[in-house]
Amino acid sequence: MAESNELASKICNAISSVFSATTKAKAPPLDLLVQEISDAASRNGRVFVYGVGREGLMLKALSMRLFHLGISSHCVFDMNTPPIAPIDLLITSAGPGGFSTVDAISGVAKSNGARVLLLTAQPDSVKMCASVVAHIPAQTMADDDDKEGATALLPMGSLYEGAMFVLFEMVVYKLAQVLKQSPQTVRARHTNLE
Numbered sequence: 001m002a003e004s005n006e007l008a009s010k011i012c013n014a015i016s017s018v019f020s021a022t023t024k025a026k027a028p029p030l031d032l033l034v035q036e037i038s039d040a041a042s043r044n045g046r047v048f049v050y051g052v053g054r055e056g057l058m059l060k061a062l063s064m065r066l067f068h069l070g071i072s073s074h075c076v077f078d079m080n081t082p083p084i085a086p087i088d089l090l091i092t093s094a095g096p097g098g099f100s101t102v103d104a105i106s107g108v109a110k111s112n113g114a115r116v117l118l119l120t121a122q123p124d125s126v127k128m129c130a131s132v133v134a135h136i137p138a139q140t141m142a143d144d145d146d147k148e149g150a151t152a153l154l155p156m157g158s159l160y161e162g163a164m165f166v167l168f169e170m171v172v173y174k175l176a177q178v179l180k181q182s183p184q185t186v187r188a189r190h191t192n193l194e
Contacts, residue, residue, distance in 0.1 A: 010153055011162070018163040021137040029119065029134035033171045036089055036117050036132060038178045041071050045087035048114075050076035050105050054157065055093040055119075058164040062091070065172045068189045069181050076105055086113030094118060095160045096142030097125025106130060121160050138163045 027035075040047055047066055049059035059075070066073035074081045076090075084090060090109040094102045097120055106116045106128045118130035121140045126133055141157035154162065176186065 015162045018138040023135045023137045030170050032134045034174045040089035043087045046072040048074050048090045051093035054161045062168040068186045084109050084112050084114045088114045090116045092118050095121045095140035097122035098127045103128040
């Protein structure tokens with residue numbers, strides 16, 4: 001029990017440190033995400049999400065919560081994903097700055113007039129054309145081979161992905177306030193087919 005508590009504390013402290021780290025971004029990722037998503041909702045746009053691996057799983061979790069908030073939200077490559085349009089927002093993640101699939105999908109979204117928000121730990125490595133870049137200053141798999149400390153506990157990008165989860169929980173909390181969504185209304189949108 002004591003070991004579990006100690007490990008949990010170390011992991012939570014590592015994730016928490018991401019949000020107090022200095023960043024090159026003009027605005028914190030929380031502010032950027034809340035603004036971009038609420039802007040999309042105000043223009044009756046949809047939110048699309050895409051990421052690879054565990055980053056993609058974190059974005060799928062965000063997509064589910066956006067749906068619970070009453071926002072039309074879709075995961076790229078799901079069979080019921082509609083075409084993207086100029087009023088829509090695509091949220092992508094590329095911890096190390098870029099992935100070929102993220103870059104390609106973002107290019108398609110931009111060419112169709114949609115806004116693209118890219119989450120990354122490496123803003124200087126971004127090659128694709130995003131409307132806005134949100135910097136999450138966390139260690140990823142791209143830079144964990146020469147570090148100690150968090151690497152041993154949270155290897156292969158886990159710190160970045162854990163920070164994404166926490167960030168998205170903060171986003172959902174703030175969006176519920178901005179969109180005036182009560183807990184009861186949000187809960188009513190949860191599936192009952194389980």
